[in-house]
Amino acid sequence: MRNWLQKFMRGRYGVDQLSNFMVTISVILILISMVTNYSILNTAGLVVLGLSYFRIFSRDINRRYTENQKFLKSYQPIKNKLFKFKNRAKSSKDYKYFKCPNCGQELRVPRKKGRVNIKCPKCETSFVRRT
């Protein structure tokens, strides 16, 4: 069985981050369709799943590699944003976030200090906010 699979996968692209992502998306779509009865989501999920298998078994390794690189490039900022969001949710009990009115720099200030004078470390603008 293992040998058969190894032989079958020889010269084929295999699993990468993009196909993992696509499988995850398709599972989510199918699960949502089961809960909500939107059969279009089920179809969409199966299409995405089919595409991900197409990529895994593809023999056009260069093209699949390029696709994955493109995916990683566009996915990285989203991942960073999610990470930031998660971090912020975790610390939102103790900190409040403000944007500098001058340069837009994000500033973290401890909560429950009343009105505080905040000085932007980037452009040195001062502004008063309630925390």
Ligand SMILES: [Zn+2]
């Ligand atoms: Zn600033």
